[in-house]
Structure formats: structure tokens, C-alpha cells
Amino acid sequence: MKRLRFPKSRIGRAFVAGVTALVLAAGGGSAWALDRYVVDHVQIADVDAYEAAQDGGGAGSPGDGTVVGSTYTSSDATVTVSKHTTGSGAATVTYFVADVMLGDATRLRSAFADNAFGANIVENTSAIAAGNGAVFAINGDYYGFRDTGIEIRDGVIYRDAGARQGLAFYRDGHVEVYDETATTARQLLADGVWNTLSFGPAVLVDGAIPDGIDDVEVDTNFGNHSIQGAQPRTAVGVVDANHLIFVVVDGRSPGYSAGVTMTGLAQLMQQLGAKTAYNIDGGGSSTMVFDGEVVNNPLGKGTERGTSDILYIER
Template sequence: MTPQQRPTRKPGRVRKAVTAGAVALTLSAGGATAWALDRFVVPHVEISDVSAYQASQGGTTAAATSAASSGTTEAVTTDSSYVSGTSNISISKVTTGSGDSTVTYYVADVVLTDATVLQSAFANNSFGENITENTSAIAADNNAIFAINGDYYGFRDTGIVIRNGVVFRDAGARQGLAFYRDGTVKVYDETTTTAAQLVADGVWNTLSFGPSLLDNGGIAAGIEDVEVDTNIGNHSIQGEQPRTAVGVIDQNHLVFVVVDGRSPGYSAGVTMTGLAEIMQGLGATTAYNIDGGGSSTMYFNGDLVNNPLGQDKERATSDILYIGQ
């Protein structure tokens, strides 16, 4: 999403952990404070049982997929790899630079036999705004072997949200990423289509954040100028930051990258261009930035893989991408 493509939209994300006092210090008292609390802190549940809703809409639930593959799952002996009848996951740690310029990031190389093995799950099995839970907790609730944080859909009320083949929101606003049932993954303009058309075309999951990092293997233009969800108490996404990205190597061959940051001596984080260069170096031809900062989290086999903000402590988010056991 280049600056020219940016639509006018409501302010971006703050975390549920922001207290009423902190909001009140930033905004005027009275009605403005009440509005801010309602908009950015108070949970608004639209669907309280997502699993049941997906089943009613013909989607595939995590339980169904897990049961279908349980007879073919076999974990290998190392903590950094996993092989099953539906996925092959290999995780590696990369450290570059030195001193305060050190950057540490984690790469999950994932090969799927079926694209629908990659699923999404919402915090507390609920859909709506300001509903949050740690990535590891959402992963555990869904019997995941691997997970990363999602796009934090729950802070905004715009974007196309399709998860596990079911439409949850149809309010196109930005550049999105679409995962198709046949294993292809494409960056697309949400404002030129509808959620119903995407599902009809075979889309299984979407992410709505951005920007796109690579165009046909080349670094996308203008990515250092993009602002996503800049708001009260938040940084823009420019500069060296913790990051999470999805890359496409080939059909059903993906790479997920989580970069730690804001921790001098351990990991400074990377710029958007730096993230694009990492994805390019991994052989991705398409790559897409999703929610970062303290949300950037990779989970594998029951444990955190990365070290969020150098504190080994997660920050809650609204959704994850995951692969079940």
C-alpha cells in the first residue's frame, strides 16, 4: 500500500492494556475520554462462538482439520523441525550485526500438502473489536504446533476479513493478502472486489494490514513512507521496529519471519526495507508485512520461539495464523 493508495480511515491500534488514565492524559476529559475507552479498550463482541459460526457457514474448524490429520502426524526429534502428513515446518534463528546494531530474527520455512492446513483463529474464539489474548494462548486453545500473530483485525472496523473460508467483514480499505485454497497467495486491492467474490474465487484466508514488501521478487517502492494505524500512544511503522511478515516461495511453500526489536545489544529491529531484504534473501517473490511491535510473536511446539521486546513476554493480539497438530 503506497501512500497514494491509503484510504481515509479511523485511527489505528492501541492495546487493550492501555489504561483509562493513560487515555485520559492524552485526550480531554468527559465525552472524549469515554469515546476513546469505548473505541480502543472496551471489547465489542459481534460473534461470541466463532467455531460454531464457521461450522454453520460451511467453514472448516480447527478441530475438524486436526482430527483429519491426526493419524499421519509424526514429530521429529529436534525442537526446530516438525513433519506431519500435511506440513513440514523448519525453524531457524538468524543473528546479524553487532553491538546496538544487532538484529535477531526467526524464520519458519513451511511446506504444506494442502493450503487449508494453514488456518486462522481469533482471541477467545470471538469476533469483534478490542478482543485480545496472547498468541500462545490462542495457539494452545486451537491445538497448534506452530503460530504467528495475525493482522490485529480487531482494532479497526475496516478491511476484508475472511478466515477459514468464512466471511467476517467486508469493508475494503487497503492492500490485503489473500491465501487461496489451491496454495497460491496474492497481494490485492481490497477496494476493487468484495469478500463474497474472493470466496467464490477460492480464497481461504485474508490479512488486512500491509504494506506489500515485494513485487515479483523486487522490493516494493514507497514502503518507507507508508503509515498504518498511527494513533494516540503509538509509533508509526517507520524506523527500526519488531516485525512480522509472510513470504511466498512457491505454491504451498511459505516463509514466516518474526524480527525482534527495541532491545539494544540483542535486536534493534529492522526498517520496512530491511524486512523486505530479509524476505528477498529467503527466496520469496511475494511478501507482506503484518502487525508488528510488541505483537510480533512466533510460537512452536508449546513455547515462544522469539523474545518479544527483549522481555520474553507476549503482548495480546486479536488473531493468529497457525498450523494444527
């Protein structure tokens, strides 16, 4: 619905005029006040188009996309990466899909920044990937930003502090969403878990979109209360045993990519054929690396943000 637009009130104009007069009287040293209170600073030029991109939270149909590079094939892994764009103008959404087939589930591995586990240890996704001989990689769950969660990586327990909805990759190739608070890392390991992620929420369970996913808070510390609204996103989807899809949605860059809501991410994963899908660290962390190159455009600036961990396929 087109909103009605009203001119500024006389009172509002008088206030602006008064501020302007005061600043001018104070001299050039107060030019910052003009910039702060008077001068327009347009961040999104077409709000209606931008909001249209959020309606239904969707990125539209994935379509065929454009294959990025050449499909990687080995005796036990196949990786095909494609780029997709939907919408136009401020409603444009650009995202990347890696379709991964594994002959052995343990080919999906994890690695940590600087080869160390702990808080605030960060390195660019591409650097971690290069240091581990990865042909394909995405950013992980940024475990180092928090001290809770169950973290099992490559069959090794690193943290056992269940707090949220997690994702478990099993050695037999199946993947499950689970409640971290209802089990232990040791039990998961005994049950055959190879890797876990602790972020969330799950955006698809048995092919359906769970209620309330747009209201989930992963971190409640000051300044990081939510992961809501249209954002850059990274997600893992499960089509079948040993058939995974990894999605990175660029965002916060109207005209190139506005990002998607959590519901939009869920709809996208559905369209790609996933039955289970799980949201992991996004925003400036959202990065996909393939064949030695960062294929997406983090925050529309082409500059990576350091993260604490990755998931990858070794060459």
C-alpha cells in the same frame, strides 16, 4: 559519516545550573524536576552503532541460522524453525524464520482471541495457539484494532470493508497481494480465497521491493500514525505455491536486537527466497510459537502482548 560533537554552550550550562539552583531551593519535593530536566537518561548508549544498524535498513544475510527444536512433519505439512543473528553490539538483529511446506493450503488456519470476533478482544499468541492445538503459530493482523479491512478466515467472511492493500491465501496454494477497495469479500470467496490479512504493506511483489514502503501508514488514529523506523516485525513470504516462510524480527532491545526498517524487512525476505512478502502487525505483537514454546523474545523482555488473532498450523 562520523558526526562532529560539540560541548554544551555556556547558555545551556547556565540554564541547567539555574534549574538546579531553583530545584534545590524548592526542596526535596521537586526532585522530580532534577530527574526530568537535569539527570541524563541514556536509552541508547552508542548512537553511531545504532544508526549503522539502520543503514540500508538491513538485517544482513540470513546465513544458515540455528534450527529451533525438531522439524515437524505430517502427511501434509512440514515446519522447520530457525534462529538467526546478524551484526554486533547495538547493531545486532535477531530474527526467526519458519519454513513451511504444505500439502494442502487449508492446513494454514486462523484463530481468534477468546474464540470471539470483535474489537479489543485480545489474548496472547501462545494462548490462542494452545487453545487450537497449534504446532506452529504467529500473531495475525490485529484486525480488532480497526473496523476496516476484508477479513476472511478459514473460508468464512467476518468483515467486508475494503480499505488497504491486503493479502489473500487461496485454497489452491497460491497467494496474492490485492487492492481491497477493488473487490468484495464475497467475490474473493467465490474465487477460492481461504484466508485474508489486512495490514501491509506488501514489501515484495514479483520479487521486487515496491517504492515508498518506509512511508506507509496503516492506521491514522491518534498515537498510531506509522509503522516506520526500526521495529520488531512479523511478515509472511511466499516462495512458491504451498511453500511459505514466516519471519519474526525482534527489536527495540539494542544489544539483543535493534529491529529492522520496512526496507530491511523486504531485503531479508528477498534473501530468504520469497517472491511475495507482506508485513503484518509487529511491535510488541510480534510473536512466534513452535511446539508449545514462544521461540522469540518479544521486545527483548520475554513478555507477550495480547493480540486479536493468529495464523497457525494444527498439530
